[in-house]
Amino acid sequence: MLIRQKPDIPSSEITSESSYLNRRGFIKASGLGLAAVGLAQRGWSAPGDELSFKPVSPSADNPFYTSEDLTPFQDATHYNNFYEFGTDKTDPARYAGSLSTSPWSIAVEGEVAKPGTYHLEDLLKGVDIEERIYRLRCVEAWSMVIPWLGFPLADLIKRFEPTLNARYIEFETLVRPAEMKGQRSRFSTIDWPYREGLRMDEAMHPLTFLSVGAYGKELLGQNGAPIRLIVPWKYGFKSIKSIVKIRFTDQQPQTSWQGIAPNEYGFYANVNPDVDHPRWSQRYERRLPSSLLKPSRIKTQMFNGYADQVASLYKGMNLRRFY
Template sequence: MIISRPSDIAPSEITPREAYAERRRFLQTAGLGLIASAGLASGLVQAANVQPQARRKLAPIVKGPYATDEKPTPYADVTTYNNFYEFGTDKSDPSRNAGTIRTRPWTVSVEGDVKRAKRISLDDLLKLAPLEERIYRMRCVEGWSMVIPWVGFPLARLIEWAEPTGNARYVEFISLADPDQMPGVRVPVLDWPYTEGLRLDEARHPLAILAVGLYGETLPDQNGAPLRLVVPWKYGFKGIKSIVSLRFTEKMPVSSWMRANSREYGFYSNVNPEVDHPRWSQATERRIGEGGLFNRRRKTLMFNGYADQVGQLYAGMDLRKYF
């Protein structure tokens, strides 16, 4: 596969123009008209004065299973074209503004239907399993995709450590929502904190990881530092960032995007080219780093190309109803 040189890419060049415009209109109705409020503006000015994040190598790292052999998206694109609304709603906002987050010390609360409900430090989490590099295809609901060399460990290892009870059927993830560190939280774009969820068997699947880095280095702030979820067969918004809590429940959690617009964003959020988003097709995608507006569109793969690994999780389900 030939990868073009990275270039400065405007959101409207990657996402189909009509899709980008419609999504922007939806977000404006959800509260983005307040984005220029004095509180947020002052927070972004403060963020702009933060020094660039230091990059640190992670070691040791082993090669993980299921990795694609596709060439990774350039580091510059992976770290400057992001969705992280806690730091702004444009794709370039997180890389400019996320330096205000304090990622050390960091703890994660394990709660709900588990035998080992407690708060665990990130350092102790990293002792649960060796760090692995997983080069995964990633697909956004807006029509763009990347190939990212994540560094992390299987989510299943944390679940095994937590010892869910027989009542646990789902895992709810909750991200940090601190307006002092995250100026976007001061604006009601979404119902903060950002929440997501997986069925327990999905969460236990070996493809699902908790990432702490990419490209062999610590996870950049704008990519969800210090701990984020990666489920490569689902659309990118399932990959909740800056996780502070995991809650094991019997009842299906309602995620942030479901709460904002359940008609467009379902719980499962599996990459499925046969189920269109209500406002645009999901049949094709554009790969970041392949030429901007003029790069070729490629067919979207069922479960983002991981059908052989995860298809059995959804055997017998109506994937149009459970989207």
């Protein structure tokens, strides 16, 4: 397939990092809906490249908006979990520069009418890239507020035409040990590839998002380039990075952390302050940036603050048993 080269973009159309990080007024004025102009049409580019934006109509009641302060770009890109590059929080930023993301393809398998292997730029053709500010909380009790760029997962799922047997959706991360240092470690407890999954109604929910960028830039390697999942009412390990396979199935998939430590990590992984991790409390979280002298400790919210939107998905379920 012919891969188009990225055309020149006038500097007047590019959002600089400094202006982006200080544009709270612009975000509010545009109602958080920012559609990227021709992301798919201009071909794919390097992680961290800037995007140009076109404001869309503001929304008076936008579930993707929060008045909470954004996590600084430096914290969001240098304090990460991405075990493919190492287990220390600084390892992804240190080693993810080795990751090659172009070309990139995603295999679609299972209970769909249109299986196949799709080039990422083809999947993004005609897709309106919007901006959503989501809280993302990790099971280790730290959280961030990040302006993600992407589109609803449901929009992509519909294009594959799932069959009536498709009750779950499973995702897999790239396996490339030559570029992903953590996959070469003999001490790793993960059986690569990293796997995650959702129930189909969770996957189709309007809050569930596929991100291709953040902070006005295409995703960096440490944040899951070139495409990752965002499920904001669940703990961060559900939001799988660097996706290369999507499989539709009638059986609940075995996820990576569920397989490693089922007593600690369940399939659902809904943020729940009343269900502690066996080794620490989940009642409070550290909102980054946070330090010993300036701790930013806040109460954890049920479903990470998205209860009004998602609680109905779990009506009648025992959320202590189905953790």
